[in-house]
Amino acid sequence: MDVSKPPVLCIVGPTATGKSALGIELAKHLSGEVLSADSMQVYRGMDIGTAKVTREEQQGVPHHLLDLVSPDVRFTVADWVQRADAAISEIHARGNLPIVVGGTGLYIRAITEDLSFAEEEGSEEVRRRWFSYLQQHGPEALHQALRERDPASAARLHPNDTRRVIRALEVFELGGKPLSAHYDWRVKGGRYWTEQFGLTADREVLYERVNARVDRMMEIGLLEEVAELxxxxxxxxxxxxxxIGYKELLTYLDGEVSLEQAVADIKMATRRFVKRQLSWFRRDPRVRWLHLDEKGGIRSDDLQDILTIGRQMLAGIRNASRE
Incomplete structure (x- = not known):
């Protein structure tokens, strides 16, 4: 803990654990403003499938880093970091506490560490070649090709995350070094004083919450949202x-699978995503894990612990502004 740095409170963990609701509750107690750390909530028009908080759900709490670009615009982690740093600076200037909420591990890591995301030169030709390889041989073969060249990145990326697998292959082919070599993953601390609280539950409970959430998304119009896009x-x-959710429903709309199968695929993909999120965040020893109770909330003692730290952070922000 380095209280001399600008403070940022982080609420992390897998999908369907109630991070957004907790972030809003904390913001109401701590003069906070929420920053979304979700790589898909940056896209406009993608609301239901990304579980983007509605205006009503925000309860008047300012939210940042939502609806930044159209779905056809390339948006990188470097872009997100630039936007996040600017928003955090503005929030501090208002004397408020930035509360970063989300499950995109690399975004959170970019806040807790000073990672470099300098853009590497790309090659459309190399990308096209690997995309052709994917179409001919499938995602497992593509992932195996990465595993042979960059085992560390292959362990981090799911075979179905074909865009990032192709990007890792492209970086290796162009530079001769694995994508994993470009980042220092040691826990050292970065430009902010960060405190991370992670939400979790028993695996069976998480999977039940995922299934119920997907059913709810379908009820409120996810299929219609995807069809409009x-x-x-x-x-x-x-x-x-x-x-997740968009890819599977597009296969249904293109007549490749039944709606029942598409929904089942969404649930399976989300459950696998939960496992990857847990594996990512558990590698960081600084995350303090809070177990959801039977009602899906956190214990009052845990809430008070977060509020205590949040008040210390808020006091630091306001003392700094008076100096």
Whole structure:
């Protein structure tokens, strides 16, 4: 803990654990403003499938880093970091506490560490070649090709995350070094004083919450949302349309699977995503894990612990502004 640095409170963990609701509750007690650390919530028009908080759900709490670009615009982690740093600076200037909420591990890591995300030169030709390889041989073979060249990145990336697998292969082929070599993953601390609280539950409970959440998304119009994006010309090869829920429903809309199968695929993909999120965040020893109770909330003692630290952070922000 380095209280001399600008403070940022982080609420992390897998999907369907209630991070957004907790972030809003904390913000109301701590003069906080919420920053979304979700790589798919940056896209406009993708609301239901990304579980983007509605205006009503925000309860008047300012939210940042939502709806930044159209689904066909390339948006990198470097872009997100730039936006996040600017928002955090503005929030501090207002004397408020930034509360970063989300499950995209690399975004959180970019806040807790000073990672470099300098853009590497790319090659459209190399990308096309690996995309052709994917179409001919499938995602497992593509992932195996990465495993042979960059085992560390292959361990971090799911075979179905074909866009990032292709990017890792591209970086290796162009530079001769694995993508994993570009980042220092040691826990050292970065430009902010960060405190991380992670939400979790028993695996069976998490899976039940995932299934119920997908059913709810379908009830409130996820299929219609995906159909509208498709009508607007956002195709399956876009990064945004590879998001869980969108990719599966596009296969249904293209007549490749039944709706029942598409929904089952969404639930399975989300459960696998939960496992990857847990594996990612558990590698960081600084995360303090809070177990959801039978009602899906956290214990009052845990809430008070977060509020105590949050008040210390808020006091630091306001003392700094008076100096």
């Amino acid at each position: 498709r009508r607007l010309g956002y195709h399956r090869n876009l990064t945004s349309m590879q998001a």
